Amino acid sequence: MRNIGPILTVVAAIFVLWYAGAVALNASWAYDKAKRANVEITFSEMVADTMQQKKPKLPAPHQVGKEIWKTTGEMVAKGRAFSKRSLIYHSWITLSATLLGFAMGTALGVSLSVGIVYNRTMDMSVMPWVIASQTIPILAIAPMIIVVLNAIGISGLLPKAVISMYLSFFPVVVGMVKGLRSPDHMMVDQMKTWSATKGQEFWKLRLPSSMPFLFPSLKVAMAASLVGAIVGELPTGAVAGLGARLLAGSYYGQTIQIWSALITAAALAAALVAIIGVIQKVVLKRMGMA
Amino acid sequence: MNDTVISAKNLSLTFETNDGPVHALKDINLDINKGDFVSFIGPSGCGKTTFLRCMADLEQPTAGEITVNGVSPTEARKSRAYGYVFQHAGLYPWRTIGGNIRLPLEIMGISKAEQDKSVQEVLELVHLEGFENKFPWQLSGGMQQRASIARALAFQADILLMDEPFGALDEIVRDHLNEQLLELWARTNKTIGFVTHSIPEAVYLSTKIVVMSPRPGRIHDVIESTLPTERPLDIRDSPEFIEIAHRVRDGLRAGHGDD
Numbered sequence: 125m126r127n128i129g130p131i132l133t134v135v136a137a138i139f140v141l142w143y144a145g146a147v148a149l150n151a152s153w154a155y156d157k158a159k160r161a162n163v164e165i166t167f168s169e170m171v172a173d174t175m176q177q178k179k180p181k182l183p184a185p186h187q188v189g190k191e192i193w194k195t196t197g198e199m200v201a202k203g204r205a206f207s208k209r210s211l212i213y214h215s216w217i218t219l220s221a222t223l224l225g226f227a228m229g230t231a232l233g234v235s236l237s238v239g240i241v242y243n244r245t246m247d248m249s250v251m252p253w254v255i256a257s258q259t260i261p262i263l264a265i266a267p268m269i270i271v272v273l274n275a276i277g278i279s280g281l282l283p284k285a286v287i288s289m290y291l292s293f294f295p296v297v298v299g300m301v302k303g304l305r306s307p308d309h310m311m312v313d314q315m316k317t318w319s320a321t322k323g324q325e326f327w328k329l330r331l332p333s334s335m336p337f338l339f340p341s342l343k344v345a346m347a348a349s350l351v352g353a354i355v356g357e358l359p360t361g362a363v364a365g366l367g368a369r370l371l372a373g374s375y376y377g378q379t380i381q382i383w384s385a386l387i388t389a390a391a392l393a394a395a396l397v398a399i400i401g402v403i404q405k406v407v408l409k410r411m412g413m414a
Numbered sequence: 415m416n417d418t419v420i421s422a423k424n425l426s427l428t429f430e431t432n433d434g435p436v437h438a439l440k441d442i443n444l445d446i447n448k449g450d451f452v453s454f455i456g457p458s459g460c461g462k463t464t465f466l467r468c469m470a471d472l473e474q475p476t477a478g479e480i481t482v483n484g485v486s487p488t489e490a491r492k493s494r495a496y497g498y499v500f501q502h503a504g505l506y507p508w509r510t511i512g513g514n515i516r517l518p519l520e521i522m523g524i525s526k527a528e529q530d531k532s533v534q535e536v537l538e539l540v541h542l543e544g545f546e547n548k549f550p551w552q553l554s555g556g557m558q559q560r561a562s563i564a565r566a567l568a569f570q571a572d573i574l575l576m577d578e579p580f581g582a583l584d585e586i587v588r589d590h591l592n593e594q595l596l597e598l599w600a601r602t603n604k605t606i607g608f609v610t611h612s613i614p615e616a617v618y619l620s621t622k623i624v625v626m627s628p629r630p631g632r633i634h635d636v637i638e639s640t641l642p643t644e645r646p647l648d649i650r651d652s653p654e655f656i657e658i659a660h661r662v663r664d665g666l667r668a669g670h671g672d673d
Contacts, residue, residue: 310500313472317498318518318569319491328517332508411508412549 142185149181150174183380191384208364211388217365219392221281221353225288226346232289233296233345240297241304241330242322251301258294262287262352267359284356284365291352292345299341303334336413339404346396354389366392419573419605420446420469425478427464427631437630438464439475444624444633446607448572451599453608453616454624455662456669461631462609462624466575469607470498482573494522496573497566501581503558505550505565511537512546515565522569536564539598556587560594567602575607580615592618593647600643613666614650617641617659625662627669634669637661 147170154173158165165173175184183191195211206213236254239246266287273283307329315325357367366385373382408414425442428435439461446452454462467473468480471487482490490496505514512533519529537543540560550558559579566574580588592615599606610616616623617639625635641654649655 310502310504314498314500314504315521316472317470317491317496318521319494320521324521328521329506332506412551413507 139185142182146180146182146184147171147174150177153177153181179377180379183383187380188383188387191380192388195384211366211369211384214364214366214369214385215388215392218350218353218357218367218389221284221356221365222288222346222349222392222396224281224285225352226292226349228285229289229292229345229349230296230342233293233341234300236293236297237300237304238326240301242326254294254297257290262291262355263358265290266355270356270359284353287356288349288352291348295341295344295348296338299337300334303337304330306337307333332411335411336408339400339408342400342404343397346400347393350389350393350396417448418445419448419450419483420444420607421479421481422465422468423479425465425468425475425480427461427468427473427475427477439468440630440632442478442631442633444636446605446622448605449603450622451606451608451620452622452624453610453620454626455610455613455616456626456631456634456666457611457628459631460626460628460669462626463577464631465626466577466607466609469573470496470575472498494569494571496575497569497571499559499563499566499574499576499579501578503550503555503562505558505561507550510547510549511542511553511561514550514561515568518565518569524569532568532570536567539567539601540564541594554587556583556591559583559591563595563598567598567604571604573605573607577609578611579608581610588612588615589647595619596645613659613662617655617662618645618647618650623658623662625665625669627666632669635661635665637665 151170151174154165154170154177157173158170174180176187177183180187192211195209196205199205199207199210199212204210206216236246236250240250241247269286269290270279270283273279273286304326311329311333312325315329320328353365354367354370357363357365358371366389369385370382373379373385405414422442422444425439426437427439428437442461442465454465456462464473468475469482469487471491480487483493483495485493505511506517509517515533515536516529519532524532533546534543537546540563542557542560542564545553545557545561550561553561563574563576563579566576580591583591596619608616608619621639623637623639624633625637626632627634637658639658641649641658
């Protein structure tokens with residue numbers, strides 16, 4: 125708990141900057157409004173106005189907080205946690221695509237890395253394609269994935285998960301290739317002196333050795349999965365999910381809604397990464413590698 | 415001779431490198447008999463480790479012949495003829511000491527009950543009783559190397575190949591382990607091939623000292639030790655010991671040639 129001081133300091137600084145930014149960006153609207161009503165407003169009246177506009181350029185933190193509470197806690201209190209107006213509902217839509225995409229991406233990433241480590245042809249040929257796949261902007265390829273999958277009758281959760289997977293397999297491949305190759309020559313020779321099969325070498329030596337490399341990759345992959353799921357929601361025309369809230373918010377200039385969806389997405393990502401962090405700590409500690 | 419365990423005839427190994435061929439071993443002829451403790455000593459680049467690796471089927475000779483227990487090193491490896499101890503203990507950090515010793519047994523498909531029995535036996539041989547459930551990081555470097563030796567002994571191979579196993583340890587720990595290794599050798603009657611570059615270590619341990627010289631890697635001299643089997647540490651002050659050590663040193667110097 126020694127680092128709680130510095131953390132609070134940074135959070136406080138962010139709030140100060142945020143409020144200052146809200147005042148600066150929303151001031152012109154407040155003055156315009158006063159001008160149209162033919163009244164003079166003082167500086168403090170202007171500041172008060174910038175804190176409570178309906179469609180501010182930059183909503184103040186308390187407005188975002190209120191909106192988040194209204195669409196989460198209050199809905200729960202009313203027993204409508206999964207209504208279409210609830211951020212919990214939208215978060216769950218995005219979270220389910222994120223988790224499925226993350227699982228698929230991790231599986232794909234691990235399988236590709238095993239192929240690369242054990243198969244010479246794959247070693248020479250796969251990596252350039254993996255890297256090339258990540259140079260294509262996801263925004264360009266996401267609509268095509270949705271359209272193509274829709275054409276063969278797949279819609280809903282899976283197309284979004286595929287986009288998540290597309291983003292999340294990459295860090296896993298890179299990390300796991302490094303991890304599976306981390307045992308030194310001596311360890312591999314030692315396996316040979318025991319006439320171990322390739323499978324035994326993999327399960328008993330290479331896979332456990334790769335764990336310290338796997339978890340950092342998973343953290344990056346999880347964050348990328350969430351981005352993928354949100355991006356995947358944009359071209360579907362804003363039906364449900366945090367991405368849909370972002371899109372709907374931007375259609376109607378609902379900046380408060382956009383910011384509350386953004387903050388919720390960030391909190392979700394932080395929570396997911398933190399969960400992996402806890403698992404990492406426990407696993408590596410148990411393995412004597414932490 | 416009948417009880418020859420390892421036999422090399424005109425053994426050569428040439429590595430092809432970008433700077434041309436490197437003759438790691440050239441025309442090596444050597445017989446190792448059952449129960450021998452053979453040390454290979456020489457400056458780095460003399461091929462002592464390469465020779466040991468040839469016996470273990472970790473390196474393939476480019477010419478000549480080598481047999482282990484009368485068969486090729488590959489067959490010998492597959493029939494679990496030898497245990498190999500590397501310079502570093504190479505224990506798996508995620509396995510306990512017992513789990514590490516069990517590892518080759520699991521790989522070889524030995525039953526759980528047999529595994530437990532073997533683990534207890536070899537832990538006792540290297541004086542690590544009671545450390546079965548400790549993790550490697552809880553042990554000192556010397557204890558880790560003893561655990562590594564226990565692991566090489568676990569599957570009852572008659573040959574023990576050791577590649578500078580005590581090279582990374584300090585002098586005092588090393589003396590202690592040398593003494594224990596002799597005791598272990600006397601109890602188990604194994605054939606041991608031991609690579610080192612310490613003259614006292616080679617003379618203290620061995621029944622046969624193979625002095626090697628580099629470029630190309632060759633056997634310069636083979637010294638049959640005249641020391642008694644019973645060797646307390648202070649035997650190293652005896653005139654006999656000093657004489658053998660002297661002969662090893664002379665061999666190393668002569669083999670080193672002009673560099």
